[in-house]
Amino acid sequence: MIKAVLFKEWLKMKWAFGGLLALWMAVVFYVYIEIVHQLKFYDASIIWYNIVTLGYSYYSIIFYLPLLSGLILGIAQFVPEITEKRLKLTLHLPIKENKILFSMISVGGLMLFVMYLVSLFGLIFVSSIFFASQITVSMLITIIPWYFAGVVVYFSSAMIILEPIWLRKILYLPVAVGFANLLLETGWFNLYEKSLVTFIVLSLFFILSVLITGFRFKRGAMK
Amino acid sequence: MEYAVQCVNLTHYYGKKLIYENMNFNIRNGSILGLLGKNGTGKTTTINILNGYLEPYSGKCYIFGEDSHNLSPETKARVGFLMEGHIQYSFMNIYQIEKYYSAFYPKWKKEPYYELMSKLKVTPTQKLSKMSCGQRSQVALGLILAQDPDLMVLDDYSMGLDPGYRRLFIDYLQEYAKAENKTIFVTSHIIQDMENLIDDCLILGYNSVLLSMPVKEFMNSYKQYRFKLSGNTEIDLAKDEVVNNFELVKNNATIYSFKNQENVESYLSKLGVGYEDLKEVPMTLEDAFIGITGKY
Numbered sequence: 001m002i003k004a005v006l007f008k009e010w011l012k013m014k015w016a017f018g019g020l021l022a023l024w025m026a027v028v029f030y031v032y033i034e035i036v037h038q039l040k041f042y043d044a045s046i047i048w049y050n051i052v053t054l055g056y057s058y059y060s061i062i063f064y065l066p067l068l069s070g071l072i073l074g075i076a077q078f079v080p081e082i083t084e085k086r087l088k089l090t091l092h093l094p095i096k097e098n099k100i101l102f103s104m105i106s107v108g109g110l111m112l113f114v115m116y117l118v119s120l121f122g123l124i125f126v127s128s129i130f131f132a133s134q135i136t137v138s139m140l141i142t143i144i145p146w147y148f149a150g151v152v153v154y155f156s157s158a159m160i161i162l163e164p165i166w167l168r169k170i171l172y173l174p175v176a177v178g179f180a181n182l183l184l185e186t187g188w189f190n191l192y193e194k195s196l197v198t199f200i201v202l203s204l205f206f207i208l209s210v211l212i213t214g215f216r217f218k219r220g221a222m223k
Numbered sequence: 224m225e226y227a228v229q230c231v232n233l234t235h236y237y238g239k240k241l242i243y244e245n246m247n248f249n250i251r252n253g254s255i256l257g258l259l260g261k262n263g264t265g266k267t268t269t270i271n272i273l274n275g276y277l278e279p280y281s282g283k284c285y286i287f288g289e290d291s292h293n294l295s296p297e298t299k300a301r302v303g304f305l306m307e308g309h310i311q312y313s314f315m316n317i318y319q320i321e322k323y324y325s326a327f328y329p330k331w332k333k334e335p336y337y338e339l340m341s342k343l344k345v346t347p348t349q350k351l352s353k354m355s356c357g358q359r360s361q362v363a364l365g366l367i368l369a370q371d372p373d374l375m376v377l378d379d380y381s382m383g384l385d386p387g388y389r390r391l392f393i394d395y396l397q398e399y400a401k402a403e404n405k406t407i408f409v410t411s412h413i414i415q416d417m418e419n420l421i422d423d424c425l426i427l428g429y430n431s432v433l434l435s436m437p438v439k440e441f442m443n444s445y446k447q448y449r450f451k452l453s454g455n456t457e458i459d460l461a462k463d464e465v466v467n468n469f470e471l472v473k474n475n476a477t478i479y480s481f482k483n484q485e486n487v488e489s490y491l492s493k494l495g496v497g498y499e500d501l502k503e504v505p506m507t508l509e510d511a512f513i514g515i516t517g518k519y
Contacts, residue, residue, distance in 0.1 A: 001326055001327060003326065004322075004323050004324075004326035004327065007319075007322070007323060008312065008315075008323050011312075011314055011315060011319065012314060080312075080313075080314060084306075084308065084310045085306070085310070086310055086311075086312065088274070088276055088304075088306060088310075089304075089306065089310070089311065089312070091276075092274065092299060092302075092304050093299070093327050094296040094297065094299040094300035094327055094328065095296055095299075095327070096296060218275070218276065219275070219276070219277070219278050219292065220271060220276050220277035220278060
């Protein structure tokens with residue numbers, strides 16, 4: 001059963017997933033080229049000063065990329081489901097509704113995770129070539145909230161797309177944007193050092209929101 | 224008597240608009256019930272309530288004894304559902320969609336599906352979105368047949384189909400239902416197709432059920448009488464125990480009634496309506512449907 005869900009979700013999302021993965025790899029490569037370029041034209045001490053004292057982030061190009069990934073995956077996965085109310089077909093399958101909805105968002109979450117993993121390995125690798133491990137760790141603490149903003153956007157877009165009532169869609173939007181924005185407050189490094197775990201836990205609560213609007217769709221909620 | 228479907232005191236509103244009030248109907252195991260009605264009378268609403276996609280204002284539906292809003296996976300596996308417009312996963316081709324659904328249904332039989340697919344002129348990689356409406360209808364039907372459900376719920380199967388595909392759909396459905404003793408709940412706008420398919424009919428009007436009875440009984444008891452008015456041609460006969468519907472074009476009048484000719488003639492005489500050439504006119508199910516629901 002899980003294999004079948006994976007198969008269907010893959011058919012819907014393969015182009016979005018492939019395109020985004022290629023974009024992530026291109027961006028990681030760009031970060032590498034950019035550092036090489038900087039080192040060619042500037043003295044290493046200036047780059048060190050820029051990073052440590054001025055807070056220059058050589059990876060800031062990825063700032064909106066997790067957000068974009070979450071949004072595109074959410075749209076690619078759930079717009080075909082609500083087009084002509086096809087989700088009814090899924091909910092008619094002989095499985096508990098929460099199980100099938102959870103399987104679907106697990107597949108989307110897995111795709112996002114794979115993308116994140118590839119990009120994180122790439123960024124850690126690139127950073128480790130040029131910088132001390134403390135800078136790489138600091139980069140991770142800075143960018144992980146951005147990645148979780150992408151997770152929030154993925155689950156929120158699923159929640160909003162599945163919601164049957166337009167007024168509620170509009171009401172959910174500022175909640176999702178507001179929370180994602182908290183994770184994107186600034187590109188200044190180490191900002192979330194103390195609050196990272198709290199934000200991660202809160203982000204995961206958005207998974208439940210998909211189940212709630214999925215159930216609202218199922219029972220044909222009219223208000 | 225065992226029922227596959229029982230709907231009890233269903234009432235539904237969209238906002239303040241009443242769709243129907245306290246509607247009751249049952250579907251016997253192994254029978255075919257046609258839900259008929261004009262646009263906007265609540266056919267799809269009923270299908271949605273029955274499938275648990277819509278909560279009624281009040282009342283309950285039961286499928287194989289289970290509340291339709293809380294069906295167990297085992298009961299869901301016994302119900303085949305055709306969505307209005309033959310909606311399916313249009314991003315799949317005929318092999319992908321068969322492979323996908325087969326993983327969910329324990330009694331899956333791919334043979335009837337591929338038998339139907341062999342009649343379609345589609346390429347193996349052709350996605351459903353690139354097929355004609357008729358071809359998509361056959362894919363949707365084939366998937367339901369492969370599921371081998373005990374109850375089939377078909378919402379307006381005839382939508383967008385040309386006569387050939389409609390006939391193909393009906394032929395397969397009829398053969399399957401009779402051979403396997405399946406229960407079918409079907410809605411359609413093409414009443415003429417229903418005549419030889421359904422055992423019982425439920426006709427919805429605006430806000431109420433107009434009729435619920437076996438088709439044979441309906442066709443035997445419901446009559447159409449035509450006559451010419453010979454006198455006052457500006458009469459209007461209201462619905463009562465004799466007149467079910469009355470139509471008048473110039474001086475050509477039609478009465479639809481469950482009463483025999485003798486009763487109708489004495490009724491007209493009693494009212495002092497002048498008439499001539501009153502005769503019973505044979506009806507198809509479509510004529511009878513129009514008689515019950517009216518042309519407007």
